[in-house]
Amino acid sequence: MKMRINNLLLGLLIASLNLFASEEETYELKILVYNTHGLPGIFLSDKPDIRFPIISEKTNLFGISLLQEDYAHHEKLISNINENSLAYRNLPENMACPFCTGSGLTVVSNLPDNWKIEVENETFTTCSGWIRGANDCFAYKGFQLIKITPPLMDSFFILNTHMDAGRRDSDRSARREQLIQITSFLKEKAKEGALILVGDLNLHSKSAGDMELLDMLKENLNLKDLFHDVEINKQWSILDYILIREGKDIKFNIKNVGEDESFKNEDGPLSDHPALFVELSVSS
Numbered sequence: 001m002k003m004r005i006n007n008l009l010l011g012l013l014i015a016s017l018n019l020f021a022s023e024e025e026t027y028e029l030k031i032l033v034y035n036t037h038g039l040p041g042i043f044l045s046d047k048p049d050i051r052f053p054i055i056s057e058k059t060n061l062f063g064i065s066l067l068q069e070d071y072a073h074h075e076k077l078i079s080n081i082n083e084n085s086l087a088y089r090n091l092p093e094n095m096a097c098p099f100c101t102g103s104g105l106t107v108v109s110n111l112p113d114n115w116k117i118e119v120e121n122e123t124f125t126t127c128s129g130w131i132r133g134a135n136d137c138f139a140y141k142g143f144q145l146i147k148i149t150p151p152l153m154d155s156f157f158i159l160n161t162h163m164d165a166g167r168r169d170s171d172r173s174a175r176r177e178q179l180i181q182i183t184s185f186l187k188e189k190a191k192e193g194a195l196i197l198v199g200d201l202n203l204h205s206k207s208a209g210d211m212e213l214l215d216m217l218k219e220n221l222n223l224k225d226l227f228h229d230v231e232i233n234k235q236w237s238i239l240d241y242i243l244i245r246e247g248k249d250i251k252f253n254i255k256n257v258g259e260d261e262s263f264k265n266e267d268g269p270l271s272d273h274p275a276l277f278v279e280l281s282v283s284s
Contacts, residue, residue: 035273052076194247205238
């Protein structure tokens with residue numbers, strides 16, 4: 001009788017531990033995707049010295065912020081982040097061009113300490129435009145792959161990128177090659193794992209050629225566009241995207257997506273791009 005009671009108590013203990021583990025394997029996550037409009041001040045007509053500390057403070061409201069165009073104001077961009085926040089900036093080790101900048105990609109993480117984060121940076125192998133075509137070749141554009149492993153859960157991946165701008169055929173050709181490079185990289189590194197691909201893809205929603213490239217990317221990586229049926233302020237051109245796929249062992253439950261219209265001050269918006277966000281739960 002005593003052994004039967006002990007076995008019953010042991011079974012109840014194991015069941016309660018399993019229930020606790022199940023509850024622990026669902027996490028809430030809020031993600032910001034934002035092109036910060038961070039060219040050197042000489043090229044800007046706004047006030048980056050004022051804008052960037054405000055942007056910095058606003059990243060504290062997100063678990064992870066995926067930023068683009070962090071070219072010339074990095075110190076101000078991280079000036080007001082939380083004391084325990086981590087900032088990962090993509091800076092190529094060797095820049096042969098003395099007049100060029102890095103990719104402008106930065107990740108600010110406010111994830112808990114027990115979440116493992118690994119960041120891998122890659123530079124695009126092609127670009128279009130030195131004097132024309134938005135001068136993209138003066139930046140070592142590329143992408144960041146962020147591998148995130150929450151406690152008691154398999155990893156999932158986030159890719160942050162800023163692709164070639166410009167409206168010429170050569171610019172679109174460069175974007176195609178960059179998407180091919182991203183796709184090839186992800187098929188090797190992320191395989192069929194859960195993936196969130198974000199950034200300023202410079203794929204204009206009103207360009208048939210650009211939308212063909214977006215469809216190619218979505219089909220090749222089995223991605224869903226979270227903003228396909230979501231309207232944002234009509235002042236913006238649609239160039240920024242949040243694309244997502246679930247993995248075999250990781251599920252995403254989308255709670256909310258949209259534009260965070262608080263990214264402004266008395267002078268107007270804090271950038272020339274919208275601040276996109278997604279709120280989701282991550283579960284196994």
